[in-house]
Amino acid sequence: MSANETKERILDAAERLFAEEGFDATSLRAVTAAAGTNLAAVNYHFGSKAALLPAVVSRILEPVNARQLELLEALEAAETTASVEQLVEAFVLPIVDLFDEEGDRGPMVGRLFARIMGDPGADMQRMVLEQVQESDGRYQAAFGRVLLHLPPEEVWWRFRTTAAIAGSMAPVVVSRHVHVETMLALLGAPPAMAGTGRDARLGWMLTFLSGALRAPATGAASRAERQPARALAEAELDEQRLDRRADDRVSVEAFER
Amino acid sequence: MSANETKERILDAAERLFAEEGFDATSLRAVTAAAGTNLAAVNYHFGSKAALLPAVVSRILEPVNARQLELLEALEAAETTASVEQLVEAFVLPIVDLFDEEGDRGPMVGRLFARIMGDPGADMQRMVLEQVQESDGRYQAAFGRVLLHLPPEEVWWRFRTTAAIAGSMAPVVVSRHVHVETMLALLGAPPAMAGTGRDARLGWMLTFLSGALRAPATGAASRAERQPARALAEAELDEQRLDRRADDRVSVEAFER
DNA sequence: GCTCGTTCCATACGAACGTTTGCATGATAA
DNA sequence: TTATCATGCAAACGTTCGTATGGAACGAGC
Numbered sequence: 084m085s086a087n088e089t090k091e092r093i094l095d096a097a098e099r100l101f102a103e104e105g106f107d108a109t110s111l112r113a114v115t116a117a118a119g120t121n122l123a124a125v126n127y128h129f130g131s132k133a134a135l136l137p138a139v140v141s142r143i144l145e146p147v148n149a150r151q152l153e154l155l156e157a158l159e160a161a162e163t164t165a166s167v168e169q170l171v172e173a174f175v176l177p178i179v180d181l182f183d184e185e186g187d188r189g190p191m192v193g194r195l196f197a198r199i200m201g202d203p204g205a206d207m208q209r210m211v212l213e214q215v216q217e218s219d220g221r222y223q224a225a226f227g228r229v230l231l232h233l234p235p236e237e238v239w240w241r242f243r244t245t246a247a248i249a250g251s252m253a254p255v256v257v258s259r260h261v262h263v264e265t266m267l268a269l270l271g272a273p274p275a276m277a278g279t280g281r282d283a284r285l286g287w288m289l290t291f292l293s294g295a296l297r298a299p300a301t302g303a304a305s306r307a308e309r310q311p312a313r314a315l316a317e318a319e320l321d322e323q324r325l326d327r328r329a330d331d332r333v334s335v336e337a338f339e340r
Numbered sequence: 341m342s343a344n345e346t347k348e349r350i351l352d353a354a355e356r357l358f359a360e361e362g363f364d365a366t367s368l369r370a371v372t373a374a375a376g377t378n379l380a381a382v383n384y385h386f387g388s389k390a391a392l393l394p395a396v397v398s399r400i401l402e403p404v405n406a407r408q409l410e411l412l413e414a415l416e417a418a419e420t421t422a423s424v425e426q427l428v429e430a431f432v433l434p435i436v437d438l439f440d441e442e443g444d445r446g447p448m449v450g451r452l453f454a455r456i457m458g459d460p461g462a463d464m465q466r467m468v469l470e471q472v473q474e475s476d477g478r479y480q481a482a483f484g485r486v487l488l489h490l491p492p493e494e495v496w497w498r499f500r501t502t503a504a505i506a507g508s509m510a511p512v513v514v515s516r517h518v519h520v521e522t523m524l525a526l527l528g529a530p531p532a533m534a535g536t537g538r539d540a541r542l543g544w545m546l547t548f549l550s551g552a553l554r555a556p557a558t559g560a561a562s563r564a565e566r567q568p569a570r571a572l573a574e575a576e577l578d579e580q581r582l583d584r585r586a587d588d589r590v591s592v593e594a595f596e597r
Numbered sequence: 598g599c600t601c602g603t604t605c606c607a608t609a610c611g612a613a614c615g616t617t618t619g620c621a622t623g624a625t626a627a
Numbered sequence: 628t629t630a631t632c633a634t635g636c637a638a639a640c641g642t643t644c645g646t647a648t649g650g651a652a653c654g655a656g657c
Contacts, residue, residue, distance in 0.1 A: 089604080105461070107364035110644065121606045126646060128604090194460035201458015201508055203451035204362070237544075244548060248505060251458055286558045287494075291501060294555025301540070301547045346634080367614065378636045383616060385634090 090128050092118040098139050102195035106136055137210050140199065143181070143192055148218045150177035155221055168293045170225055171245070175288055178249050183281045200251035219246065226296070233300050245292050347385050349375040355396050359452035363393055394467050397456065400438070400449055401471045407434035408475045412482060425550045427482055428502070432545055435506050440538045457508035476503065483553070490557050502549050 096117035100109040111132055115122045129135045154173035158165040165173075182193040199207060212219075223242055230238050353374035357366040368389055372379045386392045411430035415422040422430075439450040456464060469476075480499055487495050 102460075105362075105364060105459070107362060111646090112644080122608095122645095123606070123647085124604090132645065197458050197460045201454050202362070203359075203454045240544065241548065244505075248501075251508070283558070287497065290555045290558045291498065291552045295548045295552040298547045298551025298554075301543045368616090369614080379615095380617080380636070381634090389615065 089118075089120055089124060093120060093125060093128060093135075094139055094142055097135050098143070098195060099191055101136065101139060102191045102193075102198070105198060139195075140210065141214055143195075144214045147177045147181050148215060150180075151218045152221065155218075155225060159225070165225065165229060167226075167229055167296055168289055170222070170229060171289055171292050171296065172285075174222055174246070175249050175292065176285065179281065179285045179288065183284075197251050200247060215246075222246075230296060237300060241296050245296060248292065249288070346375075346377055346381060350377060350382060350385065350392070351396055351399055354392050355400070355452065356448055358393065358396060359448045359450075359455070362455060396452075397467065398471055400452075404434045404438050405472060405475045407437075409478065412475075412478055416482070422482065422486060424483075424486055424553055425546055427479070427486060428546055428549050428553065429542075431479055431503070432506050432549065433542065436538065436542045436545065440541075454508050457504060472503075479503075487553060494557060498553050502553060505549065506545070 093114060096114050097109070100113055100117060104113075111125050112122055114135075115124055118124070125132065125135060129138055151174055154176065155170075158169055158173055182189045182196075184192070199211060202208070223239060226242050227235060227238050230241070233241070350371060354366070354371050357370055357374060361370075368382050369379055371392075372381055375381070382389065382392060386395055408431055411433065412427075415426055415430055439446045439453075441449070456468060459465070480496065483499050484492060484495050487498070490498070
């Protein structure tokens with residue numbers, strides 16, 4: 084058997100098991116058994132178990148990054164300025180398509196990414212950020228050119244959040260990778276939208292994320308809209324919440340500046 | 341030492357270690373060493389390692405749920421109908437305050453929740469959903485009464501996404517729990533907003549989430565806004581992307597109905 | 598047809614894991 | 628004082644983990 088074939092089979096098995104059980108809960112014995120190779124194969128081909136995870140991730144992320152950049156360049160080559168929706172679509176489409184691959188690989192990869200992006204470990208974050216660095220920077224700049232009503236740092240944070248949602252929340256919430264039976268049993272609502280195919284999910288995500296990105300700058304919301312929420316709630320609950328700290332109301336005032 | 345004191349010390353240690361290292365990567369020996377108790381204490385007081393996690397989570401979630409319900413009831417008792425922002429604030433405020441607790445417990449709990457909400461395992465999802473069931477249902481109903489421009493299932497999914505973001509993305513992206521040094525080094529942008537305190541973060545989240553919730557129903561966006569993004573990108577890239585499937589364009593048409 | 602480097606495999610090792618056991622300790626009630 | 632019970636502790640159990648080793652199988656190049 085060729086070396087590459089073995090490596091690919093190991094990556095396939097690891098991808099599935101890391102997604103299903105998590106990295107720590109997956110043993111090399113389980114990986115090699117699923118891959119149909121010997122236990123020692125992982126250490127031979129990848130050096131260690133720790134080195135297997137970045138290999139799995141970059142095999143997934145590379146084509147997504149490439150396509151994100153292709154779509155962005157297409158937009159930038161056009162004569163008209165891109166809209167927020169266009170930028171969001173160029174960013175999100177490759178991700179949604181990844182989670183929508185035929186067979187069960189899409190859901191699987193979705194779960195893997197939900198795990199990875201939710202992991203607050205420094206090593207994990209570093210690994211992901213290294214892989215998306217280029218695409219990320221290019222989109223940051225592009226959104227900065229379009230969201231002119233926002234100060235730069237707010238653009239930065241909104242895009243960071245958007246990217247994180249696209250990578251981690253999308254597969255869990257929007258697509259078919261969540262344990263819908265569990266949600267149905269416990270929350271008892273009809274998640275019909277999840278079943279209507281890729282384009283419905285894509286459109287739904289575009290609406291959600293574009294809405295968030297387009298929102299006016301923080302602090303620009305009218306006082307009439309925001310003030311009563313806090314004032315009312317605080318007043319009605321003051322006697323109940325004995326544990327609240329004294330500076331609470333002060334900080335509200337500061338924020339409502 | 342009283343039994344409760346030991347249990348609390350174990351929960352404290354487990355909370356921190358689960359957040360920092362993850363559940364699987366944390367050994368009972370590490371927990372009991374940090375708690376200053378004997379190794380057997382966990383099994384004595386909680387039955388098993390598996391039972392320790394729900395105990396940790398519900399100790400955190402209980403006061404948050406209670407406060408969410410308090411704030412919602414205050415809004416519902418008012419004579420005027422609540423706004424989207426008011427509802428979002430009532431839902432998000434207890435969560436933001438949780439991640440903002442004095443000392444380092446806030447960031448810690450934030451990391452723990454990022455892990456838990458990102459975990460696609462069925463057991464984990466079931467555990468969380470059971471704990472938030474009541475509050476979740478009440479807010480679902482409340483948002484349904486306010487987002488009148490959306491069909492019920494879209495309200496349902498938008499709130500699901502909002503809740504997931506509030507629980508998992510908020511601590512990672514908006515607050516101080518992300519490894520900012522790593523982001524800075526790799527993405528090289530000034531995340532100044534994260535440093536300006538709780539109220540700035542809260543306001544930022546309200547803007548982001550309210551914007552997403554207020555967005556028009558999916559499909560209601562104008563064709564002039566959305567169509568060119570796809571058409572342009574597809575046309576310019578057709579020759580490059582040989583691997584694209586044939587039904588791609590068809591499905592776009594279907595979605596743009 | 599032999600050689601050499603790559604790949605594969607069976608096996609072993611030491612460490613770390615969750616759990617259990619048996620007994621010590623200390624407070625409480627009779 | 629004695630009996631009882633909840634709690635704490637040290638030690639050990641069997642299992643599983645990641646990694647290392649030494650040789651077998653194989654194919655390309657001379």
